Amino acid sequence: MISIKEAISIVKQNTKPLLKTTVKTVEKAGGYLLSQDVMSPINMPPFNQSAMDGYAVNLHNNDSYKLIGEIQAGDNMQPTLKPGEAIRIFTGAPVPNSANAVVMQEKVKAEKNIIYIEGAITINQNIRPLGEQVRQGELALKEGTKLTPAAIGYLTSLGVSTASVYKKPSIALITTGNELVEAGNDLSYGQIYESNSKMLLSALYNLKFYDINSYKVSDNYRKTVNSLKLAITENDLVIITGGISVGDYDFVGKALKELHVQELFYKVKQKPGKPLFYGKKDDTQIFALPGNPAAALTCFYVYVNIALQNMMNRDAIELPRVQAKSVSHFEKKGDRPQFLKAIYTNGEVEILEGQSSAMQQTFALSNCLVFLDEDEQEIAIGQTVETIILPE
């Protein structure tokens, strides 16, 4: 059995960015990373642009200017202003080349065809010069940039409608167990509703992974081997829940051996989630999570999430950890380090009752996990504890 620290480090060492690429329309590329530099097809702005509603002027040594016309946003005109002439102009409109400042209308007194400017003017004020943001043919965004809403807005402003991005991993979600019934059907004695797949699907969607294939397997060795084989061949990451412990009908470990999956670790000194398996076959990552739902979800957040982020972002990103003051007393049984379901609010954390890895209601109420290390046996009220903030 290895430590949590070792297990995390093994996951980090054995996952690397997927370098497969795809082309997406920019509005569907949110959260992806650019796989190529994007060069700007245009100057941005494409013309000298007014930043204010007011008057474009050709400066001279006097506060009064002769008004010679008007330019609206979208107008296609290039009037010539002589020194001492002004033209009414609006935000976003093209500033004539002969103008060398725009004065906001609040600083102008207009009378028929003459305007009077109050206060000093600096040259080029309120003009966004052509190509100020980026010049045609220059680098707009470099390879590796994450496409945030702002980045998508920026690319679209340059007229870029598609982008080459790194693919996200395709993910297999496999649940195992004869006792599992899909919600919506009646339960017979001995059966329970299958919930791990929906729980993990939702966690994956929240982390913006959408290429997910679900497989259901009964406790049958041959069927387990066949399903795992297919899932491993067709996906970049395989997440299995259940069947990884030591019972006579826990076939996942044996099936992974038959399929020559390289074991990177099996069993971590932690609670919940002790019988966690991590391995790889060729370029496919494989996690077999314990079937108990709270153990499966904890392992997903602590380990699988690192692999996912690494496959996408090139950095091993763990969930954020903060120090919080406990408002609960908690006593640990046994010596395994423990992830405790809890509620974090404004620097304080409440550790919930019902920490067994089968207790889904407790997890449903939680927004964080308090980490209690091996050498700590209890948490006192008022004690500062390490708290892992969970994604929504």
Ligand SMILES: Nc1nc2c(c(=O)[nH]1)N[C@H]1C(S)=C(S)[C@@H](COP(=O)(O)OP(=O)(O)OC[C@H]3O[C@@H](n4cnc5c(N)ncnc54)[C@H](O)[C@@H]3O)O[C@H]1N2
């Ligand atoms: N003799 C031992 N028995 C067990 C040990 C051990 O060390 N020695 N470890 C226990 C721990 S800790 C865990 S965690 C579980 C993990 O077992 P498996 O990964 O083999 O999971 P299953 O036995 O298949 O299921 C456990 C539990 O979870 C329920 N389950 C499974 N899949 C789902 C699902 N998709 N949706 C909802 N619930 C699910 C299943 O019905 C069981 O109740 O092993 C202990 N045993």
Ligand code: MOO
């Ligand atoms: O390690 Mo298990 O996950 O306690 O139920």
